[in-house]
Amino acid sequence: MTDLPANADGGGCPSGLAPPDTKSAHGTDLSAFVTQKGNLNRLHLSVRGAKCGGCLSKIEKAVHALPGIDTARLNLSNGQMEVLWAGDLKPSRIGETISNLGYGVSVHSEDDAAKDAKREERSLLIAMGVAGFAAANIMLLSVSVWGGHGEMGQTTRDALHAISGLIALPVLVFSGRHFFKSAWSVLKHGRANMDVPISLALILAFSVSVFETINSGKHAYFDAVVMLLFFLLIGRFLDARLRRQAHAAAHDLAALRNSSVNRITSDGKTETIRADAVKEGDTILLAAGERAVVDLRLTSGTSEIDESLVTGESLPRIAAAGATVYAGSVNLGQPLRGTALGAAADSLLSDIAGMLEAGEQRRSTYRKIADKAVSLYVPFVHTAALLTFIGWLVFGASIREAVMVAVATLIITCPCALALAAPVVQVVASGRLFKQGIYLKSGDALERLATVDHVVFDKTGTLTLGEPVLNEDGVDPETLNKAAMLARASRHPLSRALVTAAGAGNLATDVKEFPGLGLEADLDGVTCRLGSADWVGVEAAEATDGPSLWFLEGENTPILFRFSDEPREDAAETITALEQLGLSLEVLSGDRADAVQRLSDRLGIDQWTAQASPQDKVERLENLRAEGRQTLMVGDGINDAGALSLAHASLTPGGAMDVSQSASDAVFSGGLSGILDTLSASKTARTRMQQNFGLAALYNLIAIPIAVTGNVTPLIAAIAMSASSLVVTINALRR
The missing domain is CATH 3.40.1110.10 (Calcium-transporting ATPase, cytoplasmic domain N)
Structure with missing residues (x-):
């Protein structure tokens, strides 16, 4: 488990991507949901509101501090947390510990997790649409006020400001709830996140505008409030969309594991049951063409078994009485009978599922460029606005003047450019890759792909046809x-x-x-x-x-x-191009040694390993990681899924198994040249992200002194903030 420095001790989630909801296990008896794993108690929970490495570290450290805890592992991509412990610790204390940190927690449900992710994205899209529609209408009224300056009467101006306020109020409540809920959930626990300064800026700007309208002031800033909401929601929606399918591999693998099984009863009858109902020692009938979902020891029958998706062996093998057939294998010939070696939860597929969880956990700890940038942002913004307010009061300004300058400072430093800097680059790069037949699935994949220095290839179906x-x-x-x-x-x-x-x-x-x-x-x-x-x-x-x-x-x-x-048509060309980029290469396959060696020699790859099991592949990836290598794994079978998930970055061809496609960072089609296109795009995207954060920092260095000295109104601050967002967007669109 990796402890992260960013906001790990009370700093809150700098991203503020989603607040915890009202469903909570706080005070609920969770004993009925505890299962056994060896000599340990096991509990699966769904944690809501944790979206960054700081959240992950904070939650895991708090749970680990409880007596008897052996393992506390949170997966940020799907919010699933597994806790293992020994002793008399009540499971409700685990839920209370997480809840007291300001996060929602409930009993884990795969269906609920998927529904929550879709619900969040849809909610953000609707809120963004409402804010955009309102911003357009309020801007029309504001243009009228600006155009009539010096000619428009006070009554007319006040009426237009009042209409703008009536439009902005429900929008602020409806579209702004994503930020307000998140800010309140951490504030009531004595912490802060990125949504705290955003919420302050929105509320103060709206309140000042109401005050100015009531007192017939010349300026109101309802347009700034709604524009700010609109731009911030764009960043939130883009990020949520890229995150939503991050845990699809677990769902695809669960679909394989949850298939039905034909069990033969003691009286010789055949009954169809769920795979999770199989117990060790049950007699299972594996029909022709059927995929095994539990590990079996064959008792009768002889048939050819296709294990290509499990072991990587390109040709079927003959299986007869006494042979072991692993979950995921397909019976190509005659019906077979076998004894279940364990429950579905103890099968090879379950082992691979565990590897996927470990891989997603590790990727969750990856310190994205955006996380590094925003980890220092919250205290900086709070301090700048507070010092501005105090400073103006000290130098004799009225409370109204001090508030106006502080609000302008909050707005002009609001993290629109920061929020858009990475997501807009990811979306632009994803769109361009999609046109080249490459489907990018992970939000931070581009950053990881840009840093790889070693490539590991599976053989069958990846380098070959x-x-x-x-x-x-x-x-x-x-x-x-x-x-x-x-x-x-x-x-x-x-x-x-x-x-x-x-x-x-x-x-x-x-x-x-x-x-x-x-x-x-x-x-x-x-x-x-x-x-x-x-x-x-x-x-x-x-x-x-x-x-x-x-x-x-x-x-x-x-x-x-x-x-x-046969190798793919462009295999040799791609291998040569990757070597010219300075990348080292190797082949890691479950196929026979002679076949792997023959292909490696033909393609000019010196390092290769044959007859590697899924565990062997994971072990090799872990050894490379220990050596400090940033490994790119390219594979297509179920046997590659664990390695794909645990690699620093991973790619899979379009014809691969669904589980492998979901476990990887991107799916490419049209040949191995897609690997080169993906690596090229990732390096360009990483450069654009760094440039965008540099532009955002430069903007703040210029804008903050101007705002602090009182030389901008909240309206001008909003326009400047919007301009900074436009600049990073234009930079992302550059070729």
Whole structure:
């Protein structure tokens, strides 16, 4: 667990992205939701309002301080927190501890978490639309006041100000509630966040405008209030939209784990149950074409098992009684029976789910450029406004004058440019990448992608096409057509590849399939076989390495068909380009050693690892991290999901498994060149973000002295604030 320096001790959440809601576990008995994990008690909670590294550190440290706590791990992307402890600690104390920090807490629900994220985004969008509509209308009234300066009567001006106030009041209450709730939730616990100065600026500017309108003042600042709301809500909405799908991997994996299972009862009947109802020792029927959702030890049947999404092995393997079939594998042939080795929660898929959670937790601790910038902003703004107010009073100004200058200072330093600096760059970069067939999913992914120095590739389906291709050199077309007549009766990948090479044709009649061996049929009265070397009588010493099929026609000499998983067309070109960028490369695959070595040599990659399990891949990523490497993982299978999530940054091709796509930072299509496009865009985006924060800092250095000395009104301050937002937006749009 990593402790973060930003606001870790009472500074509050500098982002203020969402306040805790009213649903709370404070004072609620949570004992019914406690489960056991070994000798420890386990409780899953949903924490609301925690949006930055400072929040994460503060919550985890507070819970860890409770007696008996073993683990307290919060995932910022989905708000899920897991707590493990030993002893007699009451779970309600955990909820109270989090609630007393100013955060909402309740029993965790995957459905509720997804609904809350969508609800937040929709609420921000509506609030932004209302504020934008109101700002346009109030500006029309303000233009009339400005245009009629010196000619418009006092009564008319007061009426226009009053109408503006009537429009602004409900907008302030409705659209501003996102900031007010967040500010109040931390203030009542003696803390502060970015929304405190924003709320002060909005309330004070509105109050001063009401005072000026009642006293027939020349200026009111209702337009500044609503414009400020509109620009701030743009930043909030953009950030919420980029965050909403950050925890989609867990949902996709849960969908696999929550599938139904066919269980055979003690009286021999078959019943369909939920996967989470399976217990160790249950007898499970795995039908042809079905994906296993629990780990099984086979008791009867022989069939080919496709483990490509679990282990990365490109070819199916024969599984018979005594073999272990892991959750996520697909039965390609005959029905199988097996004994469950444990509940769904103890399967390989669950282990991968744990890796995903650990990966999301680590990414949550990543110190984004925006977090670094805003961590110092709250005390600075508060101090500047307070000193301005006190200073003007000391030098003899009236309370009204001092308040006006302080409000102008709050408005002119309001973090519009700061709030937009990163999100607008992310949205622009995401749009440009989308046009290139690359879907960026994580808000801070661009920053992490820009710093990678080492690339780890999966093999099957990533560097290669993921499908075997027949090597047609020396293959007799007539023999190929005869073999294809048998192959058309099989779903085996090598049979499919042979049929693809042969093209359209006839299917032999009465084709018999022998699990683990091959196919047999009569062609023009001659018995023909297609399958393994043993099936056609080839001695083991004569068998070839690599994927192959043998065809035997009658008493003739068996014919060998060789297959290979070909590299993608642009693989070699992409590898060369990445090396020219100064990146080191390696291949990390679950496939056979000979296949991995052959591909690595062909592409010029010196470092490679074969037959790596999902745990092996994670261990390799952890070792690279310990060495100080910023690793980019590129993979496509369920077996890659844990590594994709735990890597510093990750990419996956468009044809990958949903879980892998969700676990990665971006999905690319159209070939491996998408990796180069993504890295190039990320470096440009990181530069633009740094420039934007520099521009925002420069703006404050110039604007604050002018505001503090009383040379701007709240209206001019609002215009200046809007101009700074426009500048960072234009900079983000630059090529």
